[in-house]
Structure formats: C-alpha cells, structure tokens
Amino acid sequence: MKTFVDFDGLALFIRIAEAGGLAAAERSTGISKATLSRRLTALEDTLNVRLVRRTKKGIVLTEDGQQLFDRSRDAFLLAEQAVATIQDDKAALSGTVRLSLPPDLATEVLAPLLIGFKERYPDVVIDMTLGDRRVSLIEEGYDLVVRMGSVADSGLMFKKIASLPRTLVASPAFMANHSEMKTPADLNAVPALAIRRDLVEWDLRSGDGNVAKVHPKIGFAANRQTILIEAAISGLGIANLPDFMIERALASGDLVRVLPEWRPSPVEMTALWQKDRITGRLIKAIVAEFTEAFAEKR
Template sequence: MLVHKCKNETKSAADLKNDLIMFHKWNMTVFGDFDGLALFTRIVEAGGLAAAERATGIPKATLSRRLSVLENTLNVRLVRRTKKGVVLTEQGQQLFERSRAAFSLAEEAVAEVQYERAALSGNIRLSLPPDIATAVLAPVLIRFGARHPDVAIEITLADRRVSLIEEGYDLVVRMGPVADSELIFRRIATLPRVLVASPDFLSAHSGLKEPQDLREIPALAIRRDLVEWDLRNDKGVTATIHPKISFAANRQTILVDAAIAGLGIANLPFFLVEAALTSGALIRVLTDWEPSPVEMTALWQKDRFSGRLIKAIVTEFADALKDDRASR
C-alpha cells in the first residue's frame, strides 16, 4: 500500500502554471528519465506497487527496480519501503504533485490527437439551404474534404424544412427559428438583411419614406402568403409590414435577379446582394430602417460515433461565416 497526502483544495490555474514551469525548468536541467517518472506517478496514483502492476501489466519487481533507478538518478529518496508497502517522502510528495499535472496534460493532449484522427473519418450526409451553401458552406466542405480524405461527404440542397431523423441526415442547417427540442443545435450565424430595389423601380415609385409606404407597392418573397417584414430604426422603433407580393420564388438568388430586373422590393440577406449594391444594380430602400436578421442554425442528433466529425464541420461553418462578415 502506498500512502500520500491528499489535498482537498483545487489548485488555481496560476498555481498549476507555476508547477508546470518549475517542473519544466527542473526537467530540462537535471532529468532525462521520463519513463521512470511516468511509472512513479502511476505507482502513486494506483496506491502501491501491487495495484500499479494490475493497472499497467508491468511486473511488480520491474516497477520497484525502475523506482530505485529514478531515486538514484535524482539522488533523492522518494518513498520509504515498509512492511505494509511504500510511503511517500516529502520530496516524493512534492515530485508527484508537480509531475502529475504535467503528465496529465500530456496524456490529455495525446488522447485528443488520437481521438481527433479517429473521429474525422466516416460518412456524413448534410441538408443545406441552397443559397448560403453555394456562397459559403459548400466551399467550406470542399476544403474540409481535401484535408480529411477519410471523410465521405454527401450534400443535398433544399429550401424546404427536411426531417433530419426521418430522412436520414446527419447534419441539417436551417434558416430561421428552430423548434426541434430533441435535437442538438448550435446557432452558427446571424445574417443581416436589407431592403433593396433597382434604380428604375425606385424612380417609378418615389416618395418611400416610412415602412407603411411599402404596403401597396410590388414586393418579392419566397412565397406569396403569410409574409411579414419586421423592421427597426436606429431609435428602436419597430414596424411590421405585410407586403403585397407580386413575384415569389423559393430560391433567393432568383429574387435577386427579379429585383435587379425591376419587379419589386426585396428583403434579402446582405451577402446575397452585396455585389449588386456595390455595382449599383440594386439600391437600399428606407436606409433608416433595418429588417430583422435571419438566424442560421445547425442541428444534429447526439451520436458518439459521428459527434466529433459533426462538431468539427459545424465549427468550420461558424468560423467561415464569422470571417466572411469580418471581411466586410
């Protein structure tokens, strides 16, 4: 049986950092027997030589001999051997506490690398909104697939709200509110929207100053019924408008083309119309008012086999969208 003192208090991050620095300085100047030190920490953690033999599969005699070699290398007595087992000396207690932190961090790092390599393989089937997928998400997946050739990726582009479970998807990205309480989800972006129209359209419908002015002029949307535009100005005043939809299409890229052609006013994500605004093909309408942004959310089921892969892809989606917004 091995006896060592147990401290109930949890070390602060600063204390742990100091321990690691001291261990590193000591190690670099006088020490080279890392295997022996690792076995020493295993012996202490197991509670003695016999228990360490069971835990590691290394014979008790070998463990004892390596412990003696470590003591000789350090020229310090680390344990006292008694009839009941071994007891840590003060120097042994100090060495254990400081070296355990370093080995624990090393083991975590190795385990994480091994798990990462094992996890980033396999098949993943995704359903993505067509427009944002074409602009951002698909290029992310292409780069991801190039870095991880053991991952097989299948993408389906769909405007409709697919059923992740019933249709067999591993990961779904949705625009708008999320109501699937049984799924794991992460909001990966909040996309600003703007009201836009062509210069010719605005010339034909001059005098637009307030949200109420939008009610009776042609508008574009992904459907013709149940359309609401929630607007807010810089003073925090809000307005909800039910526009008169004259042209509907379930692809927002079509709505961009329709707006450029002068068919009406559109309420669209900024990333879709940025180029047209820069070129002058479209102009912002009611610049004092901003439509409510659209939330983009990733949803998936808890799965210990594919969970790491899914989270890695979702993180890359979020990073790409963040970088895209930051570059503007």
C-alpha cells in the same frame, strides 16, 4: 449465468429503437432491413424475450424491449464517446456525413467551405443534399441539417451558426418610379418579392430603436433567393434579402437600399444533429467551420 456476447446485435437494437422502424434504421445506419431484422431476431433468441412488436408503421417496444433500451442506450453512448476520444485527429475526422442544406446558402457559402474541409481531411466522405423542406434527421438518415429561421425544441443537439442581417433592396429604376416612398407604411402599396406569397409581413427596426410591421403586396415569389435578386435587378419590386447575397449587386449599383435607415429583422441559421452519433466529433468540426466562417464575415 450464460455470458452475453452479442453486443453488436444490442447496438443495432438501440439504433432500430431510436429510429422507430427498420426502414428508418436502414437509412441511418446503411445496413439493409433484412440484416437488421435478422440481427434483431437473433438478439431476441439469445435473450429469450420478445423485444419489439412489428406494425405497419414500424416497431413498438415491448415492456422488456423498453427496459433493455432505457438501461443500455446511455452505456453505448458513453462507449462511442470513449472511442472517439482516444482516436487521433485524423482518424476522428473520417467517415461519411450526410448533410441537408438550404440551397442558396449552400451555393454561396457552405459548399465552398465543405470542399475546403474535404481537401484537408480526405478520409471524410461528404454527402450533401440541397433543399428548402424541413427534413427529419432520424427518419431520413441525415447526420447534420442546417435550417433557417426559428428552431423548435426537438430533443436534438443544435448550435446557432449566425444571425444573418438583411436589407431591403430594389433596382435604381424601380426607386426612380416610386420616389414617394419615405416611411415603412409606404411599402404596403408597392410591389414586393418574397420566397413565398404567404410571407407577407416584414419586421423592421430603425437605428434609433423604433419598430414597424409592414405587409407588402407579393407580386413575384420564388423559393430561391438568387432568382429574387435577378427579379429585383429587373425592377419587379422590393426584396428583403440577406446581406451576403446582395453584396455584389449593391457594389455594382444594380441594386440600391430601400429606406436605408430601417433594417429587416435578421434570419437565424442553426445546425442540428443527433447527440449520440458516432460521427459527433466530425459533425462538431464541420459546425465549427461554418461558425468561424460567418464570424470572419462579421
């Protein structure tokens, strides 16, 4: 039997199959579609079998292609992990990592952490994108994504970074004009601020374990919490904001707590990444950096 030698081509085939198409594989590997297509064709010629069918939406594995993918993918994952294990720390913490981060959280906390990380590990290349939309790691070629809120089971690796406490706040002037507020139900009748106008339910819990749901009237919406802070300071309404965003405004007296005996439910912050990335050790180091920073804040 002829000895098989095109293991690079086989590795690229696995990446193409995982991505579901040449364009997505180009984004995740940085290798051009033309090169990927040429290597895929060469692999098919070497094996003398057709591995994929090309469609307008991407590629579909043939029966032979699916069999090859199923039997070789785990072996390549083990090989990548073996290589990462024998590298020294400096070599392992190198390479490029593409991140998608929530804008406000990145500006306040995560970006400064990444700057410090880059200073300690100059061989690491940080490629950071800030955005609120939920990106696809595989299709858009991201290595690490941080999301706020609940995370559905997606087959990705994930780690909860922190549970961020939140507080209801408003300006002193606003509170002076709404001195009638005594219970959560009173919040239904006053102006409120939120990141979306359809985000109209707040879950509240008191210190003695009582719970309440309120549906405030959202009169001002913006998908940046920094803007909501300024709107609250200007007296436009009550805002439900993470504590780390409003510490300075509370300390200066620009904002005060609303119904301080009641706290909104915290928001979960989660990191997600692909389990078979060669950059896995680097990604885990960054996630650990994020987790430790929020543990210190608590």
